Amino acid sequence: MLEEFNKEIKDRFSFLQKASLLVACSGGVDSVVLTHLCVKSGFKIILVHCNFNLRGKESDEDEQFVRRLANQFKVEVLVKSFDTKHYTQNHKGSIQMAARTLRYEWFAQLAAERKIDYILTAHHLDDSLETFLINLSRGTGIDGLSGIPAQNDKIVRPLIGFSRAEILQYAKNENFSWREDSSNMESKYLRNKIRLEIAPKLKELQPAFLKNFKQTQVHLEQTNSLIKNHINQVKENLFKEKNGVISIDIEALSALKPQKAYLYQLFKEYGFKEWDDVYGLLTAMSGKEIHSTTHRLVKDRTDLILSTKETKSRQTFLIEKDELKTTIPIPLTIEEVEIMEKGAPNVVFLDKEKLNYPLILRNWQKGDYFYPSGMKGKKKLSKFFKDEKVDVLSKEKQWLLCSGEHIVWVIGRRSDERYKVDDSTKNILKITCSV
Structure with missing residues (x-):
């Protein structure tokens, strides 16, 4: 099997050869074989083991077995103990789903902390068949019918092309020791029921079933x-x-x-x-x-x-009378000028004496209205946005410059007629938005 494994690595997983790897090892025959193959292939590995504390003494003995295996191969081993039952009580889902979540969250954390390239798991062809049947029974698309992927981002499954029988035979031929999980024989779990009762019947009906399934998986992929x-x-x-x-x-x-x-x-x-x-x-x-x-x-x-998705902000920001520049929430430059220049959407000229300080920067709210420059009457801001064809998300991000409760400037779009510069204006305020 070592020769076939190395061929599989060369053909499908060549990126693993010089990578830093975590190898998930439960102590069962599949993960023990994966560990042996990785070591014999010269991979740079760290063993990782999850003790879910679900089987009392058995769980602790699994942990000790993995520690001895790591010591045998002189590789580092990392172990984490989980209170899986307590986690399940506080989260929706089954014990199996809780264990899966805890396992992969810890793996991802380790990969980030240790700068690990990939995480190897010992899923094989029979596991993929079981997943296929589970998904088929629940109703699924082509992704579900493709079984377990050989790679999912950092998670890589180099044994996915090998059957459980091949793995077990290799372990026996090489006289490997491994741990048996007694819970794997409990048919109350759906996956176990498929493994123990349904998959054997399919293989009995068609001896080449698993081989044909593997080919079907290739076509589906x-x-x-x-x-x-x-x-x-x-x-x-x-x-x-x-x-x-x-x-x-x-x-x-x-x-x-x-x-x-x-x-x-x-x-x-x-x-x-x-x-x-x-x-x-x-x-x-x-x-x-x-x-x-x-x-x-x-x-x-x-x-x-x-x-x-973003959290909608309802914050307000104040601009004091002597303030000349803001950066939060948007960059504004404020200055007094002698004359008005030609207008631009990002610039507004205001009669300073008509303003009440501090000025306010805020998002628009339902019910807001203003008196658009060049018009005599008032207009709801929602109607203004509709007429200007402003999309929903742009509306949410729209900032308003206000004097008290009055809108002075729909920033970057339109000023308010009530604050415009006229013949009686003594001090002209120029505000520029540099977004």
Whole structure:
């Protein structure tokens, strides 16, 4: 198996050969074989072991076994003990999900602290089959049918092309010692039930089942790559990014068929899961929005606006009478001038005597209104934004310069008629926004 392992490394994982690696080792036969193969292949490794304290004395004996294995190969070992039951009580989900979360969070932390390139786990072909069947039973797309990926960012699975039988036979041939996890024989867990009852029946019905499954996985991975390449091309054409915000033309998006399949592929990486809501946004009223845990998607007339979620600020900032410059929340330069120059969107000229200090910088709020320069009457700011075709996210980021409760300047867009310079003005104040 060592020869086949090295061929697999050369063909699929050559980037591991000179990398710094964490090897997750539970003490079971799979991770023990992975450890032996890595050492024999000359990899630079650190063993990592999680003691989840779920099986009493057995858990502690697993830990001691891994420590001895590390000592045998003269490699560093890192061990962490978890109160998994307590964690599960305080978080939604099963014991298995809690252990998985704790394990990978710790691995990621170690990788960052130790500047580790990759984390190796001992998942193999049978594990991938079990994942395939679990996902199939729950309803899934092509990602779920592809089983366990050989690589997921820093997580790499170099045994994914080998069967459990191959790994076990190698361990026996080499007289390796390993630990047996008694919980693996409990069929109350779905994965164990598939491993112990369903997968053996499939292999019995078709002796070449696992070999054929492996080939199917290759075809699915290749198909998935084609889809990803196509979706990336579609994104290049449709997703227009400016200042960290992405605009997507709704008409062009709606023309893609099959529509829901495209929406899934285009927006899944942003954490959206309620696909009927995403679909409904195409024909929703302007201003309608939906959220994932990390992003928001807003309908804005002819576009969908995609952005990362930010905490909405309701802070106010004061500008004192003698203040000549601000940097927070936006850069403003304030000066007295003798004459007015030709106007520009980022510059406003005001009658200083009409202002009440301190001036206030704040975001716009529902119900705000002002008297747009050049007009006699007042206008709601929401109506002004609509007429000016200001998108939803730009509105949220809009800053106002205020004198008391009155808006003096919708910064960068329009000043207020009440504060304009006229024939009676004695002191002209020039304010420049350098955003």
